[in-house]
Amino acid sequence: MKARTIEIMDTTLRDGEQTSGVSFSASEKLTLAKLLLEELQVDRIEVASARVSEGELQAVKNITDWAATEGYLSNVEVLTFVDNGVSLKWMQEAGAKVQNLLTKGSLNHLTHQLKKTPQQHFTEIENVISEGQKLGIETNVYLEDWSNGMRNSKDYVFQFLDFLTKQPIKRVLLPDTLGVLTHTETGAFFKEIVQKYPNTHFDFHGHNDYDLSVANVMEAVKAGCHGLHLTVNGMGERAGNAPLASAVAVINDFLPEIKIGVKESSLYKVSKLVSAFTGFSIPDNKPIVGDNVFTQTAGIHADGDSKKNLYFNDLLPERFGRKRKYALGKTSGKANIQKNLQELGLTLNDDELKKVTERIIELGDKKERVTKDDLPYIISDVLDSNLRQQKVFVKSYVLTHSKGLKPSTTLSIEIEGKTYEESSQGDGQFDAFINALKKVYKKEGRELPKLVDYAVRIPPGSNSDALCETIITWQTKEKDFTTRGLDSDQTVSAIKATEKMLNLV
Incomplete structure (x- = not known):
């Protein structure tokens, strides 16, 4: 039996970034885009949603500039919207050539969210596809809430597909948006659709709300789907998306008639780097990539x-x-930096490599050694620090902690060229630091975000004590966001995370 090839589309940089509290910097997005296409060898990557922000626009520009040079531009995709050409204009500015157009795949969504008839929706979609063609932009179409559409309004789904299969599009993308499908339904729905439209390319986009995403992936492939949407470490909104590593292993081991191009030996290193960049921990028992599974x-x-x-x-x-x-339980010097970077599949420019080297030397002076497991955290910290134009500098501080006396901090901080000094006490050294900071910002008539979560850890898998990572979640009126600090001292790492927050706000 001749092997059937299916495409693997990684959407870590788009749908995976919708994980609560996760945001990739532009440098991190470019680094991961290169790794996913060159090292891991996935077929396509979805890198962003159109219109999100100026920062996102620049991140996509960086990726498309690189992709155009290396011949990957047609493998880079962006989520777009039916919005009278606004997304297409954004695509043009970003240099992207493939749009994944978000449309309504259930009558329920169409009726209650858009309040439009199917024909009105189809006409608007046709216009977007046509305008995209004129601009040299290829179109794939997402049918949002397709799984519920098949359950509750199948006639509408087939009416929609009848329309789409006559349009100049490349792929139809079928998401289980709310993660509600069983493997039986997934297999039956895909079999029905593939048989009815044998000349159309269909992708399956699974979510993991019932922990059934890998089973659904398996059944979609068996039923004839042509592509899969997956994320590194199963990142994504709510319970996440179908995880890349598990899906690849299942296909390779249980579906010998299916051929995919993903390089298995690179799954773990990419998984660890994504975890380091996001602060999104990999459960120790997560199949394939968890610390304890082997x-x-x-x-x-x-x-x-x-x-x-x-x-x-x-x-x-x-x-x-x-x-x-x-493991030994109850029942039973520094390596070459460049070599370690290569083992992680990461290439840094000379300036970034110099900064990483300086950071490692600094840590090495304080502690005995730095391990390879520490390295992604150092890289993430350095790249993240390089990204932003710094306007706030914590220039100096004195932290005191004496028995019988309240901890205190004296702080010197520069804000947009102006230097302030304040002292304060607190329940701990970091609390005293924050209280001194509040005094400075009160003088400036500014309000600091509220600290809502504070977590400290060493890099998972590390067997050295060279690094401590502090992850702080802050709350403003508009949103929650997270910053991370890295140092050998816990309080200093928290201060570094705070300095990043001050520059963000």
């Missing part, structure tokens, strides 16, 4: 492995660039 703890398992690999399955860690480990 670690045996029980003595009987270690014994069995040494006797004809009795506890091995087909998910050998070497496939994913990993090694099997044996």
Whole structure:
């Protein structure tokens, strides 16, 4: 039987970025776009939603400039909207050539959100497709809430598909927007659609609200879908999207008639880098990429492995660039920086490499050593710091903590060229620092965001104490957002996270 090739579209940089509290910097987006297409070898990437912000526009420009040079421009996609050409204008400015047009895939959404008839909607979509053609922009079409459309308004879905299959589009993208499908429904719906429209390319876009996304991916592929939308680490809104690593392993091991181009051995390194860039932790027991999934703890398992690999399955860690480990539990100097960067699949320019090297030397002076597991956090911190034009500098501070006395801080800070000094006490050194900062901002007539969450950790997997990462969530009237600080000292890392917040607001 001849193998059938399906496309893998990674939407970590678009749908994955809708994970609560996650935002990629422009540098991080470009780095990951390169890794996804060149290192991991996915077929396509969805990198942004049109019209989001100036920062997002610049991030997409950076990606399209690189992609045009390297021959990947047709592999870079942007989510757009039926908005009288506003998205298309944004696409033009960003240099993108493939739009994924968001439309209504259920009568319920069309009736209650847009308050339009099917024909009105189709006419507007046809205009967007036509205008895109004139601008040299290729169109794929998302049918938002398609899964509920198939359940509750199938006649509308087929009316829509009858219309779309006559349009000059490349792909129809079918999302389980609310993550409600069972594997049985997914298989049945795709089989019906593929048989009815044999000459149309259909992608499946799964969400994981019931933890069924990988099962749904498997059934969509078996039923004849032509492409899959996946995210690194299963990132995405609510319970996330179908995870890339798990889907790739399932297809390779259980669907031998299907061929995909993703490079398995790069899945883990990309997963770790995405985690470092986002602060979105990978559960230790997450299949394929979790820290513990290739670690045996029980003595009987270690014994069995040494006797004809009795506890091995087909998910050998070497496939994913990993090694099997044996934890010692109750039941049982610095490496070359450039080489470590290469092992992570990351290329930095000379200036960035110099800054990363300086940071490692600084940490090395304070602690015994820095491990490879620390490195993505250092890179993320350096790239993030380089991105923003800094207007606020925490120039100096004195932190005191004495028995029987309240902790206090004296602070010197420069805001847009003007220097302020204040002192204050608090329940801890960082609380005293924040209280001193509030005094400065009160003088300036400004209000600081509210601190709503404060988490401290060392890089997962690290066996050194060189780094401490503080992740602080702040709240303004408009939104919640997160900043991260990295240092060998916990309070200093929190101050660095605060300095980033001050520059953001």
